[in-house]
Amino acid sequence: MEYQNILTEVKNHIFYLTINRPQKLNALNRSVLEEIATAIQASTENADVKAILITGAGEKAFVAGADISEFQNYNVEEGRQLAKIGQESVFNAIENCTKPVLAAINGFALGGGLELAMACHIRIASNNAKLGLPEVTLGLIPGYGGTQRLAQLIGKGKAMEMIFTADMLTADEAEKTGLVNHVTEPGQLIAKAEEILAKIILRAPLALSSAIKAINASGQSQINGFEVEINEFANCFNTNDFKEGVNAFLEKRKPAFKGN
Incomplete structure (x- = not known):
């Protein structure tokens, strides 16, 4: 399949998936989510792939959130389907992927972007990363599993504070809470991801x-x-x-x- 919004490559048994909308800070829209779903499925079925690395194009953002203009006029049922389809086809598919999935967070990971990272099995971040779930500032709550996965990763109380205030965490703060596993210099982010995955792909x-x-x-x-x-x-x-x-x-x- 020829993708319009993501870049994919298989190298040394690692499937690289890069969300490629840097001019929009790699914001998620319906097309991006559909392409991610297709790519995850394809990588799962590819016998040469032993692990998956997800990142965003450029240094400013992993994914800065969802494309709000796409759903600003949705009603209740349309909102329900937006969350349901996204969760099932992308976020749950990543979490339940039979191959290890690592998120390399470069820059902003906000809203749906942080939810995407949290669906991955391992997260590392560059030291300029900012992570948050700001949905309440739009009159919404996280809809792609954010309320569930954040509480599992950092605890109920911390998750509630983070979602209620809409405050962003720095990479170092995220590491202290357990939201990310490692923090690196921006130029070392992918190398650190590859170092971790190189160990993983040697295992059964x-x-x-x-x-x-x-x-x-x-x-x-x-x-x-x-x-x-x-x-x-x-x-x-x-x-x-x-x-x-x-x-x-x-x-x-x-x-x-x-x-x-």
């Missing part, structure tokens, strides 16, 4: 997928996360990667996982 792909499923279950009250963990742990015993990992350990060599 099916085990990573099982870990994602089990960890995600911890945030879902209707699911017994311990049962999910037990089942996923058991499933690993039926993989060739488990046999390879154990043999490599016993033979004191590095494993060569094949994802089967």
Whole structure:
């Protein structure tokens, strides 16, 4: 597929997805979300891809929010569909992706941009990043999972303060709260992301997928996360990667996982 709003590349088993609307600070609109959904699906199905890196074009913004002009006249049902379709096709799809997804946050990550980053499994930020959910200043609340994922990541009280005040966090503040994993200089952001992903792609792909499923279950009250963990742990015993990992350990060599 030829994309109009994103750039994609596969290199060293990493799928690079760059939101490419720098003149709009990479704001999300319907077309961008549709392209992200398609790209995530394609990367999931691509056997050569072992991890995904999402970032924004330019140094000013990861994603500065949603394109407000697109939904300013929506009614209740249109608003419901906006949130429902976006959550299911993009944000939940990223969170439940069977391959590790890392967000490299360069500059502003506001509103839907922060929600996009929070849907990813790991977040790193440049030290000039600003992160926030300012929706209440528009008479709205976060609609792409922000109220849920922020509370899971930084705690209910901190999440409420951040959403109620609409204040932005600096990258260092975000790291202290656990919202981001690492902070780097802007010029080192992608290199740090690649350093982390280079370690990850050496691990057993099916085990990573099982870990994602089990960890995600911890945030879902209707699911017994311990049962999910037990089942996923058991499933690993039926993989060739488990046999390879154990043999490599016993033979004191590095494993060569094949994802089967």
